[in-house]
Amino acid sequence: MSAVAIDTAAPTALPRAFWALWVCQLVNRLGSFVQPFLVLYLTHDRHLSAGTAGAVAAAVGAGSVCAQLVGGWLADRAGRRVTMLICFFGTGAALILLGSARSMALIWVTAFLVGLLSDLFRPAVQATVADLLQPTERVRAYGLLFWAINLGFSVSTVSAGVLASFGYGLLFWVNAATSVIAGLVIWMMVPESRPAPEEDSVRRALLPVVVRDTVFLLMILIQIGYATIYMQGYSTLPLAMSDDGLSSRTYGLVIALNGVVIVLVQPFLGRWFVKLDRPKLLAASMLVVGLGFGVGAVVHSWWGYAMSVVVWTIGEIGFAAVIGAVFADLAPVDLRGRYMGLSGMAFGVGTVIGPLAGTNALEYLGPTVTWLGCAVLGVVIFIGQYSLAPALHARAAANAATA
Template identity: 90%
Template sequence: MSAIAVGNPTPTALPRAFWALWVCQLVNRLGSFVQPFLVLYLTHDRHLSAGTAGAVAAAVGAGTVCAQLVGGWLSDRAGRRVTMLICFFGTGAALILLGSARSMVLIWVTAFLVGLLGDLFRPAVQATVADLLQPTERVRAYGLLFWAINLGFSVSTVSAGVLASFGYGLLFWVNAATSVIAGLVIWMMVPESRPAPEDDSAGRSLLPVVARDTVFLLMVLIQIGYATIYMQGYSTLPLAMAGDGLSSRTYGLVIALNGVVIVLAQPFLGRWMAKLDRPKLLAASMLVVGLGFGLGAVVHTWWGYGVSVVVWTIGEIGFAAVIGAVFADLAPIDLRGRYMGLSGMAFGVGTVIGPLVGTNALEHLGPTATWLGCAVLGVAIFIGQYALAPALHARAESNAANA
């Protein structure tokens, strides 16, 4: 992988507004109690059936997919800061409503709103980072945000179990409080960063531009393929481990390696990754993820599955650090938020396809074919992503010249 040819590779101090975003990500994830425990709350406290509770959780997921488009549109039209404020303050209110809802209609509506409002932040923060930082600084910045998310989530999964012992209702209030705190940080420390639109591009519609953007559309397909592989870790992997006679507790310990590796390794890898060719690093990271899951075809012990998780986690670190930077380089400046939203939606589509394809492949084809399929798909998206590298470099240079 070659070093970036342009720009100063020496890391520079990141601006105060970026660190405010980092704090928001950390605080928001530290309080992410409700979603992991939502099904348990609905079945235990609301006495709903498992199927109904799962459908309510799916409503949250539907909201998150819609949030990518809405958040991208809002961040380009109303502004990044306004979108983030709506996200955090609105999520706090939606969580309280969900926790107090008694009728099924209100539960459905508020669950969808929790997903919708809670994920408006993603395209807005990705666009803000691209606004604030030079292209050579973005990989390090996106990597640090990814680290904050995983650090916060690692703590929240432990503390949520403790809080839940005092009643699930407390989870809603604490989750809402952390969301409001994150909103206050945005209010006080993050200025609006949206570039002023040029006269000839003001108010441009997204779809006509995207329909002609073959490179972006291919990137979207590749992102769906990557997410399809990645979601096997949370859908097919526990079933495959059970088929090998390993307990759910063992799966929990094995998948916990994902968070441990990210928290420990990402800060050390971030500065090194920032010096590499971004499209090629993205391609290599996707390949590592595919091959990491492919190891499942030859392992049957807890430590073998652990090695598999460590391998694909290393690829995930590279992907998460660079994907936002690649899409930021690719996006027209006036459509940056909406391009980021479509990128997030593509990943969301993959999170829906992945569990369906993986679990059915496991049932009908067996584990060996399923994991080898992950490896083959990883090779395919690696070839596609690597082939797009020249076009992505050309687009990045064009956007930099027009900035």
């Protein structure tokens, strides 16, 4: 990977509002117990089949897909702050409803609402960071947010595994409480950052701009492929480990390695990543994620699965460090929230496809084919992303010249 020119001056202090977002992300993830254990909860407590549980998890993903569009639109029209407040307070209520749902109809509806409300904040947060910071500071800022998320995640997965052994219901209540606390942080410490439109400006519709943006559309397709692979860690992996006789507590400890590796490694890799070619780093990171899940084809013990998690986590660190900055560089200022929403929607589409494809492949084709499929898809999206590197550089340069 070739190095790119960067500003070697000492990094400037990040604004107070950014650090409030950092705290919000940390608190929210400290209690994010439900998603990693949703499939196990549905199969063990609600006695649903693996395919049905995967479909419910996909309903959460479907809500996430809608959330990206709604959240991006709200962030641009109503404001970033309002969007985040709706997200966190609404998610708390939706989680309580999902945890108390008994009928399948209510489970489906509340699962969709959890996905819809919990992901409204993503385009708003991404847009707020782009509003507050110059392009040279964005990789650092997005990396710090990613680190905060996983600092909380590394704690939540271990504690959730222990709490789950006493019953899954408690997970929903704690998750809801931390979501409300995160909303209070936004309420007290994060002002509105949406740029004020110029007096003579005309509000542009999103669709006519996007359909002509070929580079952006190809990036969306690649992100869907990446998310499809990544979601196996929270849908197929726990079932595969259970089939190998490993407990839910073991899964909690193994998946917690994802957060632990990120917390320990990301600050060091982040300093190196800013010196690298971003599109090519993105391509290599996606490849590592695919190959990391491919390791699952040859392992059946806890330490084998742990090794797989460590490998794909390294790839995830690279992906998360630059993906937000790449999309921020691509987005027109007046459509920034909606562009970020479409980026998140692509990931949401993958959260729908991933659980459905992975759990059904595991059930009907077996673990070897399932994990090898992840590796093959990783190679495919690596080739696609690497091929887009020149076009992405040209777009970033053009946007910087007109900023």
